[in-house]
Amino acid sequence: MSDSSSHSAGSNLKMGLPIPNSKLGMWLFLGTEIMFFTAFIGSYIVLRMGSQGWPSDPHVTHINVFAGGFNTFVLIVSSYFVVLAHEAMLHKNFDKARKFLWMTTMAGVVFMGVKSFEYYGKITHNILPGQIAENDWQAAEQAMSEFDDAVEETGLQDKKIQLSELQLQIAKASDDKSEAEIKADAEKKEQIQPEIDKLVKKDTELNDEFYSEGVTKEVKADLRSRIISVEDEIYDLDPLQGLNLQIKNRELFANHVKNFKTYVKAEEWDFAGLTQEVNTLKESYPEQASHVHEPHVILYGNIFASTYFLMTGFHAIHVIVGLILFGMVLKQGSNLDETWTDWVENSGLYWHFVDLVWIFLFPLLYIVDFT
């Protein structure tokens, strides 16, 4: 005990820095974080300066300065609330501190909401690294591969396999069948034949209507579901004929895609022609081709998307971590006491750093122009 009292008398001899260890740890961590983000931001600046061009038209990149500006405001507001929360902790006003921490957390959630909205827009427009066509040929190749996927999604191949398996089964079964059984089968088939014929006729009518001119998307969707149910009915009555019909219908789309690919590979098209072809095909088969994008070309779009998602993505992860840090304080509820003061200060420092990164990301991603 005497040892400790002599210590407080000569406090100049104390080892270490005059700050809590946790704060020192946080600052050291922030030091590494500075390098972490400078690596990304620095590479982005250098890549952008070294690039011949860069997509900067907001209609192309779907970068909205108001969304980014709003998020900047939100983060600054949240940073201010953290400062007030820490101040309240120091004054042992824990209810006030909790109130401000809640407001900080809500601001963080709003930030993430706006960010997801921006991400959603980019994803639906296919502005994703490695997914962007940078010349007409790449746009055509992308359309071809998306149509191929669409054909595969219709399950044409599966239906074909199913058919051949069924044929094999029938052939095998007929070998073992007695004359009486074969006769019974034929009679049964004759009985249901009028029903099948009726359904097939209905199927043909629906298909004719489906492929006739001037049918709206909604009507087509409705017709498609009716066609599917009619074909299912036929399949229940006579699997062989049902499968054949299903394959026939799927092959229509597959053949159109095949024609499209022949058209592309003949290389006698320009971009406008390609767009028109893709759109015609999309309109004729709204469901099957729903995931096919209209061709668009963004020169240097991939490097743009890479850097954009890398920086904003890592920043968003940091925001989520910050929300977890605040959530752990808020979990204390009314039990919050001065033991949490350092925690609030340190997570506040971290939160300010996240704000700091965004302060640089906002102009660099949404505004600047290095031409």
Place this chain on the structure above:
Amino acid sequence: MAYRDTAHDDHSHGNVAYIVIFFALMIFTAISIVADVVHIPSAALKTVIVMSVAVAKATCVLLFFMHIKFEGNWKYILLAPTTILAIGLPIALMPDVATSYYIRDVPQKYDYDEFMAVHGDHGEEHSEGDHQEDGHAAEHSHDDADHHEGDADKHHKDSQNPEQGDETSGADATESSVK
């Protein structure tokens, strides 16, 4: 825990200072947005404005919200190495990527003029006129060359030696820049 009290004594500046900083940050952000919306004719000027604003905002946050202004001298020891490394990294990358005496060989480069003709001006300006020669260099790599023969003057190189058609665009590109 005596040392902690001395550290916290520094927080004697009240809420008033914080709200001033808060409003300063808001105004700075507004300046950035306005600078983008009003269409400043010089892109360089716009960049300088918004980046200066960003630096000013970062300084405010660091000095006041993160209390750097009121911390002891340990802040220099702690932050100097990371700052030096952070500044050094982009500078070290610069000669490799951002500045070079040679013309970069990327497939996009050869499509640029053609791209601009078809897709119009998307807000980028492009001043280098050193690559009109073969707008289709990238396309050659995709397929055999015989269907290029139609537009002979644009693809003269191809029709001369069609067997080279399926070489990589890189090889084509080197050839044209040597020429």
